[in-house]
Amino acid sequence: MFDNVIIGQYVPRNSLVHKIDPRAKLLAILLFIIFLFISRHPVVLSLAIVITGTTFILAKIPFRYYIKGMRFIAILIFFTFLLHLFMTREGTVIVDWPWLTVYSGGVVEGSLIALRLFLLVLMASLLTLTTTPIDLTDGMERLMKPLKRIRVPTHELALMMSIALRFIPTLLGETSKIVKAQMARGANFSEGSLWKRLKSLIPILIPLFVQSFKRAEDLAIAMEARGYGGGEGRTKFRQLRWKRNDSIAIGVFVMFALLTIVFGFIE
């Protein structure tokens, strides 16, 4: 039922992208996201497309699997495109109907935002598709370390994130089971008015909440039983090691950032 969800899913592969240090991946994506929205110069945008495409190919994630998982995001991106298309009042008028006017600026703005969103989602999902949740948490915790000085609970934040990621598949499985159980009792989710359909979700949401709270409690007890006491004084069995490939990867994204700034001045 939820076979197509790829959020938080990890696909084991032996690829260059999988082997990159999680810290490098996180930093690279941060750079990419920030600078992707700064410049609108065609050179920068085509560079972004090339970088995303190359990363995607290197990651060896099957394209068909990916496309199936993107369906929902594609709808969101399409709506954003439409909003920009109709709301922008710049440039020359292309379509002039009594109830609808589309300006050339709208087409440009809409396409631009759609392209940026698409690249952003593609890159961000590549992060979880190629990184195990444990690596991801370790990477986040290491990167946030400086914040510890100003008393940000970095370890706890990283732990929360990894637990959230870890439980996405569990929750989906649980949801699918409850949906089936209620369908077996004659629940109908796809007919009737909007209000009726919303109401038909109650028999799914309540058991799901009850289960989640129970699971959270069980998890807390299990952690305490095994002596979990926060990040204080805790050492790591798995050490992250920075390699040459990681520097190269970061280098590529720093170059992208620099180019964006340079072209930003030219504009």
Next chain:
Amino acid sequence: MQIKANHLTYTYMKNTPFETNAIDKLDLMIPGEQFTSIIGHTGSGKSTLVQHFNGLLKPTDGSIKIGEWTVKSDTKQKLLYPLRRHVGMVFQFPEHQLFHETILADVAYGPMNFGFSKEEAEKVAKECLANVGIDDQLFDRSPFDVSGGQMRRVAIAGVLALDPELLILDEPTAGLDPEGQEMMMKLFHDWYEEREERSIILVTHQMEDAARYSDEVIVMDGGNVIDRGTPRQIFAKKAELEKIGLTVPESVQLLEALQAHSESELNTSAFTLEDTVESILSFLHKKGRD
């Protein structure tokens, strides 16, 4: 209700790197009006198979006929609603499906989905709750307020309230204490005996239950049926069952050990306490005569 699977295939997560065939080109006929058990190791495809019996899953390939309904990969969801009225399903840990404010309303949820008025639905709900042994003082309590065993019985009443012809049980006794397990199985068996046209399909890891209650046992492994027969026939094949990670009921194990130890013939296919005692007694008599 008769079930007929024709080249049934079900693939999980099709077109993804995680693609697996849970059921592989299965041909199967289960006659109606009987108590059938499906046994098999974890991952043998038995849960996936039974979810086809009320249209919760649609075959990826092939088809399945349940009574007068035929389900194929392109069958519309809409056509499957009436089927679910006739085929009830109790999942593993059915208490996870409870959601309403009161026990009575939760049990009435099913009938109301199928167009019963509130009064009718509550009347049916009350009968079903009484059948599963829930006291009427509890009717207005929240289903989350009662004990685990009671929660499960409420959930089961919620399925029985639809008055199905065929009841599918997917490990309904998992997580209950021995006494609770026995009570639960007795409840299902009584329900089955009550009317001629009723059938039960039980998916279970408890060989004792499969042996004791079923008319027929179906053995699954690797997404296909590898054997079927009466409990007597199936549980006489200890070696074959052990090869696929299954075992025979404890009573059979005991009698077989006795047979091997004493090097004499005795009846090893006894599945109830009484039969087992009988078999041991006749063995002792024979011993005494020799």
